[in-house]
Amino acid sequence: MGHCLGKSSIKLERPVYILSSAGVVGTKEGQGPLGMLFDLVGKDDLFGAENWEEAESVLQKEALRIALGKQGIRPEEVRFLFAGDLLGQSIASSFGLGDFQIPFFGIYGACSTCGEALTLGAMTIDGGYAELAACVTSSHFASAEREFRFPLEYGNQRPLSASWTVTGSGAFLLGKRGEGGARAKIMGMTVGKIVDYGIKDSMNMGACMAPAAAFTIERHFEDWERGPEDYDRIVTGDLGQVGQMALLELLQKKGIDLKEKHMDCGLEIYDTKEQDCHAGGSGCGCCAATLSAYLLKQLEEGNWKRILFLPTGALLSKTSFNEGKTVPAICHGVVLERV
Amino acid sequence: MGHCLGKSSIKLERPVYILSSAGVVGTKEGQGPLGMLFDLVGKDDLFGAENWEEAESVLQKEALRIALGKQGIRPEEVRFLFAGDLLGQSIASSFGLGDFQIPFFGIYGACSTCGEALTLGAMTIDGGYAELAACVTSSHFASAEREFRFPLEYGNQRPLSASWTVTGSGAFLLGKRGEGGARAKIMGMTVGKIVDYGIKDSMNMGACMAPAAAFTIERHFEDWERGPEDYDRIVTGDLGQVGQMALLELLQKKGIDLKEKHMDCGLEIYDTKEQDCHAGGSGCGCCAATLSAYLLKQLEEGNWKRILFLPTGALLSKTSFNEGKTVPAICHGVVLERV
Secondary structure, eight states, X not given: OOEEETTTEEEEEEEEEEEEEEEEEOHHHHTSTTGGGSXXXXXXXXXXXXXXXXXXXXXXXXXXXXXXXXXXXXXXXXXXEEXXXXXXXXXXXXXXXXXXXXXXXXXXXXXXXXXXXXXXXHHHHHTTSOSEEEEEEEEOHHHHHHHHSOOGGGOOOXXXXXXXXXXXXXXXXXXXXXXXXXSEEEEEEEOOOOBOOOOOOTTOHHXXXXXXXXXXXXXXXXXXXXXXXXXXXXXXXXXXXXXXXXXXXXXXXTTOOOTTTXXXXXXXXXXXXXXXXXXXXXXXXXXXXXXXXXIHHHHHTTSOSEEEEEOEEEOOOHHHHHTTOOOOEEEOEEEEEOO | OOEEETTTEEEEXXXXXXXEEEEEEOHHHHTSTTGGGSSEEOSSTTTTOSSHHHHHHHHHHHXXXXXXXXXXXXXXXXXEEEEEOSSGGGHHHHHHHGGGOOOEEEBOBTBTHHHHHHHHHHHHHHTTSOSEEEEEEXXXXXXXXXXXXXXGGGOOOOOTTOOEEOOEEEEEEEESOOTTOOSEEEEEEEOOOOBOOOOOOTTOHHHHHHHHHHHHHHHHHHHHTOOGGGOSEEEESSOHHHHHHHHHHHXXXXXXXXXXXXXXXXXHSSOTTTXXXXXXXXXXXXXXXXXXXXXXXXXXXXXXXXXXXEOEEEOOOHHHHHTTOOOOEEEOEEEEEOO
């Protein structure tokens, strides 16, 4: 059974397996460098729904359906479901996943939610409370615009530091036993805390989130007595170009050189030179879909043996922004290894 | 260590202790029948803050500070914090609890969030991942009005089936060992699922949530091979008068008679005859503050030996409402016993 490690980590004695997963994305993501690797790419971004929020619910539904289908698992065999999204009151999840009728934990960590879901899911299985658990997160460019920014019709221009919310969802089926085949092993987690550097620019979320990522990475290395050399890749969620620079600089000051090992899902999912995505991709679906389509594939194929997966979230709302508040952030780390 | 029980439950072999707790509320709640039992009643509902959202953050901060203080626990001794509220992107929690610097899990289950927090907190401790964990939830009448309904200035009238969002927060410190004194024992949990009866009236959330409460109660009795006779009270979160009638009727049809044992926090926190609260209190803070101030006190004083605590949540947002969606609901059950 797992146990506490250092100040904020959990080390699992026996791994929890990612038995299967699915990544479902929109058209822009389908045209990106990982396009061929996703399980499903929408023909348009409405996915047959009547509005953007429903479309995001379809993303979640399809992702979970495909992930379960790959292992031939029926929803009633899954004991707990951990899910969340970026919308107010997490409606993409509530309306997307209700039909599965799986006992449900709604979670919110902004774009870090995938890391939070995997952490809680792994604890639930390792603790003996479930044989199977599922984790689903999503984001949708248009529903996020409605939730956080201007109506799309406004046609506003955005600064280059802004990120582009990924239309996508990732679903993961976690299990205790990996004999029937598994994509990767979860070996432990480092749970993030709320980090607030006082930055107020919601159009530069990379800069807001970089300190949270730096904190969790430093804490992880302390807790686990490890360094960058112990990982094939250290993969943040959606820092983008500006956030990546900030992260590398912050860690450099702490004597940690991440240059060779760092990768950011927000910079992988789009071709930042050819696709109009400004600083990179972001959103709950960004790192989730990238983990399913690309990162787990590298572990499966043996190109990597161990990675630290670090979804990053900016904990703002349009109300907090309009009230002149800062943008606090959080980042959760999950240690993934080749089976 | 705990283990799975039936379809949706977890039975703890050794209890997890609620070591201390605090209930912090606004003026209206202070004037209600439980007024004298709360740890802190605000002089006004702004709690010294500049706006309602910040005021709600203060509620959470004070509740956690008081709960920790009662056991002389410093924030850095608490390994994990589970928290949530009703606001978009859970900003009351993100801005209220960041200063404690405790590794953080944001959760969302609308007004069921207190049950979700206690469930995850208890699993975390029972699983050996923490010695101490804290759970905090809140709601604020005015921030909820801004989030969900009309601006207060509009002065709209509300139907009698509408509930009144409680201005309040409850914080709970959970621990593995109860030798130093504890308020109650958590013996197990039944995790709810999303239940959607197709009701669309957001001004009648009691009716929307009653089917979810009925489901969790029925499932709990099945999983635990128990009935109403095994509990001194079966306490729902915030069904109010309309929801209570619906719940009793739904269960009656299943052959479960809850009349003698049922209690609803939304009907306890206000004097529904004298105070203008229509169908009763609601909100993430309603059952949390009532649990801390009243329910745990009954267990401590030996008036009750065992209760089933069932926070209920309506999973709507103003966007889902405006798009004509139904109001799905969820309810989590926690078994609490006298120490």
